[in-house]
Amino acid sequence: MIKVTDRSKCSGCTACFAVCPHKAISMKPDRLGFRYPEVDMDICxxxxxxxxxxxxxxTSSLPSVFPEEVRVTAVRNRDAGVLAASQSGGVFSALAKVVINEGGVVYGAAFDPDFTVSHKRADSIAGCEAFHGSKYVQSEMGDVFIRVRKDLETGRKVLFSGTPCQVAGLVSYIPERLREGLVTVDFICHGVPSPNVWKDYLAYMSRKGRISSVCFRDKSAGGWKEHKESFFFEDGRKVFRETYKVLFYKNVMLRHSCAACPYDLGRRKGDVLIADFWGVEEILPGFDGDQGTSMVITMSDNGRRLLEAASFDLDIEPAAVSSDFISRRNPNLMRPARIYHERQMFEEVYPEKGFVYAARRWGDIGWRYKAWQIKVFIRKITGRK
Ligand SMILES: Cc1cc2nc3c(=O)[nH]c(=O)nc-3n(C[C@H](O)[C@H](O)[C@H](O)COP(=O)(O)OP(=O)(O)OC[C@H]3O[C@@H](n4cnc5c(N)ncnc54)[C@H](O)[C@@H]3O)c2cc1C
Ligand code: SF4
Ligand code: SF4
Ligand code: SF4
Known part of the structure; x- marks a missing residue:
């Protein structure tokens, strides 16, 4: 039976939990809220x-091979409202619309009423609006894999979107005979932050009033390339912050498996890969706009068919990018994020000292961050590395 002794070897996908015929596995959270399987030996x-x-x-035992050149498609949704609500070019909405119009169902990550994040099911275009926008936290999967299988067994077509590890886990869990009805979308993945840190940040921001909506990366802060989280309060105020973003990109609160992620371009299992097309202005001058461009790579015939069927709603431009371009602009398609050397210390002190301590020590609150900004500024004007 499964026994996780090294947490960097478990993504928390829930495939083992879903497959157990005796329900002997439960997914238990660690100190940062990341879930791992635990087996009840009395039932196993x-x-x-x-x-x-x-x-x-x-997949971790397979060799990594990256091609010299990758064929990609630059995509932007023609609907300005959808584009504004989506994280990059709004390709996911167009793909979801195709599946809904064919009578299928869509699964994706959405906010709960308290703004924590979990996977949900939608069977209408309006229902899919909850999936708009990247939620930079590990989404709670619950029994979603089991529900996807039930949908497939009743003959419904299913579009599932998630991190590459969630998609790979689902594909492995769904029996071969049902896979024809399943189409999967994943993305270039920097890693997933801790659910507990996100929950504590929400509580920290709630001291300013009751939150009515949140956005992890709000385009209204200055366009698609700007990265600021935003909070809307019930009294009509909206505030922008960067505290969570700083903790995210410091790689101090990611899941352990994100340091050893095997899902580079060649080893992922999804049908369609979507991403921010960082550097699109170098490859397709004139295509980019400040509301975002998606990079799409179709990984299977199923994926190619889906993009083709969605093309009526999209501006599309094919292109080729080199491995050097990917390495500079979106390296997590090639290799995992480099984890901050104090990640282990973070995990040890966080449960006791809490969010404000972590934001002062590793985030953008207090003198440490200001001192670092001054250092970066001096290096810039003196040209020192
Ligand atoms: C944790 C995370 C890390 C990412 N890292 C990168 C990166 O390094 N480089 C890059 O180019 N792009 C990255 N992305 C993807 C990128 O931010 C956009 O989601 C992508 O470009 C799609 O844009 P869109 O406009 O089509 O999607 P949208 O319409 O905004 O759709 C977002 C899709 O992502 C799914 N999703 C959102 N949050 C989660 C979550 N927490 N877990 C699982 N699925 C989720 C939704 O179900 C939906 O299908 C990341 C996304 C996430 C959630
Ligand atoms: S990666 Fe998925 S299938 Fe493997 S042990 Fe973790 S939760 Fe289970
Ligand atoms: S009974 Fe469940 S936990 Fe035990 S080995 Fe089988 S699948 Fe794993
Ligand atoms: S980086 Fe890899 S292991 Fe981490 S969430 Fe993304 S796909 Fe999963």
Whole structure:
């Protein structure tokens, strides 16, 4: 049976939890809220299914190969409202619309009423609006894999979107005979931050009033390339912050598996890969706009068919990018994020000292961050590295 002794080897995808015929596995949170499987030895029959279904361990043993050149498509949704609500070029909405119009259902990450994030199911175009926007936190999966399988068994087409590890876990869990009805979308993935830190940040911001909506990366802060989180309060105020963004990009609160992620371009299992097309102005001058451009890579015939069917709603431009371009502009398609050397210390002190301490020590609150900004400024004007 599955036993996670090294947390960098489990993405928390839930495939083992879903496959267990005796419901012997529960997904238990660690100190930062990341979930890991735990087996009830009184129920387990040692059938081995949970070990067999684990794609993360299997894929980690495969070699990584990156091509010299990658064929991509630059995409922008023609609907200005959808584009504004989406994280980059709004391609996901167009893909979801195709599946809904064919009578299918869509699964994606959405906010709960308290602004924590979990995977949900939608069977209408309006229902898919909840999936707009990147939520930079590990989404709670619950029993979603089991519900996807039930939909496929009743003959519904399913579009599932998630991190590459969630998609790989789902594909591994769904039996071959049902896969024809499943189409999957993943993205270039920098990593997923801690659910507990996000929850505590919400509580910290709530001291300013009742929150009515949040956005992890709000385009209204200055366009698609700007990255600021925003909070809307019930009294009509809106504030922009960068505290969570700074913690995210410092790589101090990511899941352990994100340091050893095997899902580079060649080893992922999704049908369509979507991403921010950082550097699009170098490749396709004139295509870019300040509301965002998606980079799309179709990984299978199923994926190619889906993009083709969605093309009526999209401005599309094919292009080729070099491995050097990817390495400069979106390196997480090639290799995992480099984890901050104090990640372990973060995990040890965070549960006791809490969010404000962490934001002062590793985020943008207080003198440390200001001192760092001054250092960067001096280096810039003196030309020192
Ligand atoms: C944690 C995370 C890390 C990312 N890292 C990168 C990166 O390094 N480089 C890059 O180019 N792009 C990255 N992206 C993807 C990027 O931010 C956009 O989501 C992508 O460009 C799609 O844009 P869109 O306009 O089509 O999507 P939108 O319409 O905004 O759709 C977003 C889609 O992402 C899914 N999603 C959102 N949050 C989560 C979540 N927490 N877990 C699982 N699925 C989620 C939704 O279900 C939806 O399908 C990341 C996204 C996330 C959530
Ligand atoms: S990666 Fe997924 S299948 Fe493997 S142990 Fe973790 S939760 Fe289970
Ligand atoms: S070995 Fe079989 S019964 Fe035991 S936890 Fe794994 S899937 Fe369940
Ligand atoms: S970086 Fe890899 S392991 Fe981490 S969430 Fe993304 S796909 Fe999963």
């Amino acid at each position: 029959t040692d059938c081995g299914l949970c070990e067999k279904v684990c794609d993360f361990v299997r």
